[in-house]
Amino acid sequence: MSLEIYNTLTRKKEIFKPLEEGYVGMYVCGPTVYSDVHLGNCRTFISFDVIYRYLRHLGYKVRYVRNITDAGHLEGDRDEGDDKFSKKARLEQLEPMEIVQRYTLGFHDVMHLFNTLPPTIEPTATGHISEQISMTQEILANGYAYEVDGTIYFDVEKYSKEKSYGILTNRKLEDLLEGTRDLGGQDEKRGRLDFALWIKAKPEHLMQWPSPWGMGFPGWHIECSAMSNKYLGKRFDLHGGGMDLAATHHTNEIAQNEACFKESPAQIWMHTNMLTVNGTRMSKSLGNGFLPHELFTGSHPLLDKAYSPMTVRFFMLQTHYRSTLDFSNEALQASEKGLKRLWDAFETLQKLTHTSSEVDAELEEKVLKFVNGFDESMNDDFNTAKVLANMFELVPIINSFKDGLIQIGAITAETFKLFKNNMTVYLTDVFGLKADAKVNNGKLSNVLDLLIEMRKEAKAKKDFATSDKIRNQLKEIGILLKDEKNGEMSWGVE
């Protein structure tokens, strides 16, 4: 079975066939680094991280480009006011590049905590000013843009005569025009839908560069076109981003590329859905954003407690990337417990070894069905939720092996090996989950071994007062002791 991906452009799932066999070019719109990323932003990057990991798992050599927007991203996309970086810089008396540096580092820290792999190229907008200028020149030369006093606008009306401007989100130009709000009448743009490719800077503007049209800075949309073209070429396999980018940003990207190269950039457009809070989208402008830090420390009014990065990652994997996901304390709690159960079973599985006995054909078939189902589900537009459901079906089997309720030999050595292998590959390599920082400190671990030894002795002497004291006091400091069926004891951090 081959991989099928939902393409926003065609509004259906398509069999994925890379332009060049064995290679995948993927571009994902990255963050604008003028403030902390919130959890909604993280969802997109985590989703694409899993997609990237899965493509690699399938054996593709992937060039994964995710940009950092660190310049020229205007609010309202109009030639007034400063860009976000300058605004923030004045407020805090910092250099714009200090802002950029601070939030870029913060972003990387967060991505690291979520165990996402870094993209293979992470280009910045400020590092590609000349590419953006030349692309603007090309569009101008091709007649799809015009200059008004040092600012270059993309001519949507002209473009619409030849191409369908609203193709990505299936909108007609008339509808788009109708929906556009009146900008006050004193606009210098010819058409209401026209957007800036290059913006003239006022003298006091902090970030500006020389161009054929004077000092200025790039419009937002042009950076992704220029950078995707530079690293992935005129045409590449996948372009992704949050759903909120489709109607404007990605629509404009397509228009720019068509106007410049006469080609649409990506064969498949992927959009991840929004993270919501109480049914409303989490966003910076609404101020309902959760910061990763608030989550990890539990310092948010809507949270009862702290949740680990892996809990959050798992929480996101339980939902399909194209569905909205509602964020709540209750849902996180459920994920935390679910992940623990799954992870404990996974660790148990690692320790088990196969010994042959009579094979139970029914169990054998069941295990094979679920284990082989991982690939099948992922091939169906990256259905991570389905894979997890299959894994949970396998959890009781693993635990029964451990407790001797089912003989491991009830499945063949071959199936057992596949079982172990697929669980490991999927949980760690594809889903990017890892053990949450246990108390992996060697000395502490030795202390616990000592306590366990003492408790075993007490139990053997039926000195339950002592054995209970050890267990209860450890529980108070958050360490759980479990008596195993075979008389052994294990411990875990709550």
Add this chain to the structure above:
RNA sequence: GGUCCUUUGGCCGAGUGGCUAGGCAAAGCUCUGCAAAAGCUUCUACAGCGGUUCGAAUCCGCUAGGGACCUCCA
């Protein structure tokens, strides 16, 4: 106003025509010195109304609720 999406059990969420996930919570049982963990079992839903069909959560229509985009936002 326009475009589009969505409504699944106490909660979170898969699922696009028959095989009707899964997690969490809850209840019972087993195991256990007790507990925890684990195992087994129970709870089995698809907003409402109508239509298509041998058969619908799944397709179509209407009604009602929710949401997104059209303006910076992943």
